[in-house]
Amino acid sequence: MVIQTSDPIGIFDSGVGGLTVAAAVKQLLPDHPIVYFGDTAHLPYGDKSPEAILHYSKKITDFLVQHNCKIILAACNTVSAAVWDDLSSYTYARQALPVNVIDPVAEQVGRQYPDSAIGVIGTKNTIRSGAYPLKIKSIAPKARVSSLATPLLAPMIEEGFVYDDISNAIIKTYLSGRALRDIDILILGCTHYPIIRNQILEYYNYRVEVVDSAKIVASHLCTIIKSENLPGRVYSGNADKFFISDHTDYFEKIAETFFEKKIVLEKIDLWK
DSSP states (O other): OOOOTTOOEEEEESSSTHHHHHHHHHHHOTTSOEEEEEOTTSOOGGGSOHHHHHHHHHHHHHHHHHTTOSEEEEOOHHHHHHSHHHHHHHHHHTTOEEEESSHHHHHHHHHHOTTSEEEEEEOHHHHHHTHHHHHHHHHOTTOEEEEEEOTTHHHHHHTTOOSSHHHHHHHHHHHTSGGGTTOSEEEEESTTGGGGHHHHHHHTTTOSEEEOHHHHHHHHHHHHHHHTTOOOOOOOGGGOEEEESSOOHHHHHHHHHHHTSOOOEEEOOTTO
């Protein structure tokens, strides 16, 4: 597989969550254009069947390949947990390099906190897969890993409920449960969750290390780019492209907040 300097980075998620990763990627790799696809018509992926998730992901992968993306980052923990083996093989077959968001986070946490009590929160599919505990324990056998499905958080964020009484109540209900008692580290196992990271830190009174998964994934992607010897290129600031499968007001608002510029969203139906 030959990746060209001019090839954009493809990033996709079920909604706004992947923007946390896309923004982190842009900070580290400002000279690389990105093509982002938010599958807002089908969010959240967390309660979908593996068959449906794989179907959506393949269609999006095809779309990104058509936009000359030779690196495709699945900025969705559910995709990375539930269908990664099949999707990565499919992506390779389309002559693109697949990257997920679970492996780099689990590897770094396992190496950095080998003897700690680690909590993981995510969608039902992500937690059910056991992907984080399996990966972390393979690197840090002495680590104690506990997981909790938090299915209301992603749709809560998609609806714009952030830093208000509703979101604070939901966060408290989840984090006060027995599964996350006495943890030292908390992994945000959904790319939506960095949007409420400060609320989570405040809930723990800053006594728990809340891992910034977006920065870890962006750093991992940066390493891949360097290993491929791709220094980037000079391009217009409007070269970044953002696509969605259904319009939501909050998506546009959060995208412009992350990228600090006017974002033009193009709605496209890949399934018609």
